[in-house]
Amino acid sequence: MNDWLQTISLGAPPDRALAVARAVIVLALALGVGRLASGAIRRMSDGRLSPQHKMLARRVVFYTFAALGVVSGMRELGFGLHVFVGAAGVLTVALGFASQTSASNLISGLFLIVEAPFVIGETIRVGDTTGEVVAIDLLSVKLRTFDNLFVRIPNETLVKSQITNLSRFPIRRLDMTIGVAYREDIRRVRETLEDVARDNPLCLEDPPPVFIFLGYGDSALNLQFSVWAARDNFLPLRNSMHLEIKEAFDARGIEIPFPHRTLYAGSDSAPLPVRVLGDAPRTGTRG
Amino acid sequence: MAGGPWDAAGIASFFARRVATRSMASAMASELDWHRSFEIAQGRAVRFVLGPLELWVQRHPRDWTLTWRRGADAMGADVELEREAGEVPEPGPGVEMTRYLCERTADGIALSARLADRAVASRPEVPIVVQPHQQISLWISTPLWIRIAEIGDEVPLVELPVVRMSDSWAGRDTRSGTLCYATRTRARTSDLVDPHPVRAITRVEVSNRGDSPLPVERINLPVPHLTLYLGPRGWLTSGLRVVREGGGREPSVEVNEAQPQEATRVVPPRQQADGSGLLQGLQALLQ
Numbered sequence: 254m255n256d257w258l259q260t261i262s263l264g265a266p267p268d269r270a271l272a273v274a275r276a277v278i279v280l281a282l283a284l285g286v287g288r289l290a291s292g293a294i295r296r297m298s299d300g301r302l303s304p305q306h307k308m309l310a311r312r313v314v315f316y317t318f319a320a321l322g323v324v325s326g327m328r329e330l331g332f333g334l335h336v337f338v339g340a341a342g343v344l345t346v347a348l349g350f351a352s353q354t355s356a357s358n359l360i361s362g363l364f365l366i367v368e369a370p371f372v373i374g375e376t377i378r379v380g381d382t383t384g385e386v387v388a389i390d391l392l393s394v395k396l397r398t399f400d401n402l403f404v405r406i407p408n409e410t411l412v413k414s415q416i417t418n419l420s421r422f423p424i425r426r427l428d429m430t431i432g433v434a435y436r437e438d439i440r441r442v443r444e445t446l447e448d449v450a451r452d453n454p455l456c457l458e459d460p461p462p463v464f465i466f467l468g469y470g471d472s473a474l475n476l477q478f479s480v481w482a483a484r485d486n487f488l489p490l491r492n493s494m495h496l497e498i499k500e501a502f503d504a505r506g507i508e509i510p511f512p513h514r515t516l517y518a519g520s521d522s523a524p525l526p527v528r529v530l531g532d533a534p535r536t537g538t539r540g
Numbered sequence: 541m542a543g544g545p546w547d548a549a550g551i552a553s554f555f556a557r558r559v560a561t562r563s564m565a566s567a568m569a570s571e572l573d574w575h576r577s578f579e580i581a582q583g584r585a586v587r588f589v590l591g592p593l594e595l596w597v598q599r600h601p602r603d604w605t606l607t608w609r610r611g612a613d614a615m616g617a618d619v620e621l622e623r624e625a626g627e628v629p630e631p632g633p634g635v636e637m638t639r640y641l642c643e644r645t646a647d648g649i650a651l652s653a654r655l656a657d658r659a660v661a662s663r664p665e666v667p668i669v670v671q672p673h674q675q676i677s678l679w680i681s682t683p684l685w686i687r688i689a690e691i692g693d694e695v696p697l698v699e700l701p702v703v704r705m706s707d708s709w710a711g712r713d714t715r716s717g718t719l720c721y722a723t724r725t726r727a728r729t730s731d732l733v734d735p736h737p738v739r740a741i742t743r744v745e746v747s748n749r750g751d752s753p754l755p756v757e758r759i760n761l762p763v764p765h766l767t768l769y770l771g772p773r774g775w776l777t778s779g780l781r782v783v784r785e786g787g788g789r790e791p792s793v794e795v796n797e798a799q800p801q802e803a804t805r806v807v808p809p810r811q812q813a814d815g816s817g818l819l820q821g822l823q824a825l826l827q
Contacts, residue, residue, distance in 0.1 A: 423719070424719075451706070453706075454704050454705070454706045454707060455707060456706065456707070457706070457707050457708050457709050457722075458663070458707075459661060459708045459709050459710070459722065459758070460709060460714060481714075483707060483719055486707070
């Protein structure tokens with residue numbers, strides 16, 4: 254390379270000028286052929302490839318011819334292939350550093366395929382995202398959310414995250430937290446809930462419903478009532494159970510209270526009385 | 541011998557029961573007569589009552605309109621056939637309506653009986669315990685499905701259960717098992733039960749050859765694998781034979797395909813039992 258630079262500074266002899274001309278012609282030819290080949294690819298792939306894949310194919314073809322033209326041109330100028338081998342080595346190291354994330358996604362994808370925590374068609378939850386798995390690809394998994402949004406999750410993220418598979422098992426439990434007024438008879442409430450579950454055909458008899466007393470809340474007795482349903486019936490059961498429990502409570506006079514607060518005027522005084530006025534006329538006061 | 545079963549009172553009682561049985565049999569024979577074809581003129585609407593199921597059938601030139609609802613009494617045994625429909629209820633809560641379209645409706649419909657399309661988990665109203673070295677027979681009834689088809693058509697319009705049984709789960713845990721139906725049974729130990737026009741009776745022979753009592757909390761009947769018969773004693777199915785040997789081994793289960801006396805085979809099993817599937821299903825027969 255030093256000889257070549259020296260030659261330029263001293264004025265190129267005729268054979269060197271010819272070499273430069275040949276190099277330029279070779280490069281120009283390569284670029285021309287590359288452009289023609291790229292155009293041919295575009296015409297041949299009309300209707301066969303997506304626009305994205307078509308663009309990718311055209312660029313690969315063009316840059317291949319361009320690279321061949323550059324290599325041939327440089328050889329005409331006297332530069333050996335070892336120059337490019339050295340550059341390729343440096344380029345490989347750079348690519349390695351740049352693609353470590355992609356490599357991690359690729360390897361994570363292989364682990365996901367082997368471990369199979371989910372398959373296409375199942376519904377999973379990753380973080381705040383819940384959706385149906387529509388594709389498991391080399392670098393990422395694609396989900397379709399219930400509001401029809403497309404979500405791409407890198408495989409590396411999935412391997413490092415907690416995945417909840419909502420479709421793996423054929424039955425699923427619905428947990429309902431219910432608050433009832435303190436004046437209610439808990440046994441009577443339990444019987445009411447169990448009657449509602451028994452009368453709902455979507456609610457599985459086995460495993461049996463679970464009744465749990467959670468505790469004495471600020472404004473209500475907190476209860477948990479859990480029922481099982483077939484996975485496909487989970488949403489209809491959820492809606493129907495809440496509706497039927499409300500109806501049963503209303504029919505039996507069981508109160509679901511609003512939050513309560515008791516006001517005291519002082520430490521030893523009686524609670525402040527509150528009287529709700531209906532249609533009483535308003536009387537304005539002055540002063 | 542005074543006081544024995546063949547004294548005057550005993551003989552009188554014996555003949556009285558035979559007369560009552562014959563009267564009951566002739567009445568039941570008419571109630572079982574729904575299993576046949578019914579010609580329905582075009583533009584006409586007729587009503588059927590089959591136990592808890594109330595069915596309206598309307599024939600139009602190019603469609604059949606079926607409307608149905610179920611009563612609250614799951615053990616209802618009323619049968620009314622081909623009555624004038626009167627006012628057909630509108631679809632709504634508890635009332636379903638579907639139209640079945642074709643190029644030209646046939647002359648009428650054919651009603652036939654089917655067994656349930658899933659296993660039925662029957663829970664005794666009172667827990668049962670079979671003592672060691674004892675063999676008992678239990679008679680358990682399950683509701684029928686009514687198959688409605690055009691006369692001469694193999695493909696049915698619809699199959700309707702006379703009772704919408706509650707869903708349940710038959711499996712050793714919540715990860716593996718099968719969906720089934722749940723029902724309650726009195727688990728009679730005598731075959732002197734009143735025939736029911738829309739329920740089929742299955743005889744389950746339980747033989748406890750072990751040294752410890754065998755509690756029976758639930759009986760999972762593999763109904764789709766049973767054959768349906770019809771006789772003077774009503775609808776019957778293939779029997780089941782369960783043998784529990786000692787030593788903690790699982791009970792062995794087999795379907796008793798012997799045809800009940802005086803009964804005619806009506807419908808083959810919905811599913812043919814393969815060895816592993818049936819055994820797996822029946823391994824949960826007694827829980």
